Amino acid sequence: MKKIINSPENFVNEMLEGIYSAHPDMVKPVAEDVRCFVSAKKINGKVGIATGGGSGHLPLFLGYVGEGMLDGCAIGDVFQSPSPEQILEVTRAISSGAGVLYIYGNYNGDIFNFDMAAEMADFEDGIKVETVVAGEDVASAGPSAPGQKNTRRGVAGIFFVYKCAGAAAAEMLNLAEVKRIAEKACENVRTMGVALSPCTVPRVGRPSFELGEDEMEIGMGIHGEPGIRRGKLASADAIVDEMLKPIIDDIPYAAGDEVAVLINGLGATPLEEQYIMYRRVSQILKEKDISVYRAFVGEYATAMEMSGASITLFKLDDELKRLLAAPANTPFFKQMQL
């Protein structure tokens, strides 16, 4: 384990202290707990959006707290859920009368703790909370039948859900509308990843899994959850071909459709390689007459020093495009009006 840290025990809190001291104009802690992270700017009467989850995925989750995106984030230990009490404190801090929407990834610990926080917020403070659970990793499970629970993992694609729901809240839409948009974004986003090397949770001190010197695992999750195929490292084009097919096949696409694309580095994969992957994605989409409204390439949801990447397609309609095009200004994601 070769990390620039002081001690595994202080990894999360010292990282947070660094973020607060680097961006004091944008974010602040509440309830005297550095893990209760909120925007420095509160807009009265706006639906508050909270997220949360384990640490180790920067810029996910807290990095999207800021103007035009999220209002708060409850932060857990590395790869662990925050507590219901922390989520409740964030909820209280960001509530301003229009209700609060929780958007987080599909993991059991998070679901349990966010549900409990929502009940406490309603019971103790009379804050109306709605919830949207994002899960779009096509490698993790099949599509859910109508009315059935989605069992897919939430990974990098939650960025698009944050962006559209955040823009909707910034337009001062009401809680039901912001929730509808977050749900629509979830329905239109699909992701798959590939891992080339593991990461090490600081407190554990050994790699989360092993991969041979010439191996990759297609479909692996951002905590090292098993993928769908382990094999010899292939070329960039072959990797993209294998990942993109199930992503495209999972939603009905027709010629003339429009998408946003996210190529997400998992931590140790250079930006150069991410663009080589995007090159191939762009070729395939062109062949299928699917046009790219906007491409995002970089680290949006990592697993510390894991090597690998994920591909996300986000199918757009006019409403989602309008919301995606809106400006945003957070410590980690900035966009001028498109």
Place this chain on the structure above:
Amino acid sequence: MKKIINSPENFVNEMLEGIYSAHPDMVKPVAEDVRCFVSAKKINGKVGIATGGGSGHLPLFLGYVGEGMLDGCAIGDVFQSPSPEQILEVTRAISSGAGVLYIYGNYNGDIFNFDMAAEMADFEDGIKVETVVAGEDVASAGPSAPGQKNTRRGVAGIFFVYKCAGAAAAEMLNLAEVKRIAEKACENVRTMGVALSPCTVPRVGRPSFELGEDEMEIGMGIHGEPGIRRGKLASADAIVDEMLKPIIDDIPYAAGDEVAVLINGLGATPLEEQYIMYRRVSQILKEKDISVYRAFVGEYATAMEMSGASITLFKLDDELKRLLAAPANTPFFKQMQL
């Protein structure tokens, strides 16, 4: 060598094809050469700013081509200079009557080729070219005596030179003024790096150097140039203490001075660790009563998958602050007016 690429030979050009297809509204190639990279937006009568250098450092160098920063970039092979002809083509494309300023890092190959391009631009096209060579790595050489050539390497701190010179050009200042500001930025910026693991140049196929399982090298350059001390991996705070002291000592600082800080990840070092480093930088500056106007944390100048980071301090006056605060919109760096 575990890379997501198709072939070492096509690494640079396929990366560039990916960037052009991802950001067609922002950048384009000229002279039918993907390595001649310019902004899609040309402003008449503005001083053009060109940079260039070897590939493998994304987002350096080309990533800062865009509104409020640079106008063009000539791109070499991995860790190699672009040719004079490529620099000349970029110069021609971005010239619009107000002259062109070259800003690049202090490497012999680049100096030779940029100087030749400047002569050709003057002789063949009558384009007036001025040059500022950035070199701010305090680990690479001592300070230069007055009137002597600066022998320090240029590393991540060139970001601040680009930002201030780019903002000055966007204010429509003339060539002499933009050059004066670039030189002033160079005089006020200092950097030092630390490496924990090497990177592999694709065509070479083996790591550029070796470091033991528990070793780090303080002061190493972004191509693996020797640093000032190799030793056992220390704590984040101890590493920062060792790096920051020579940076601060190199410029006279007094209580009440103001700086911008850049913590730059070299490629494989997680953002979490970069913020743990920033936390300590912030503590030390507070002790010295040096205030931080703005902190930048992330990957600004990498060495592909090298693990490590650099710290840059940029000493500010009112003019540099005004220019740093100006908006910018490039594929890799976006900032609203501060």
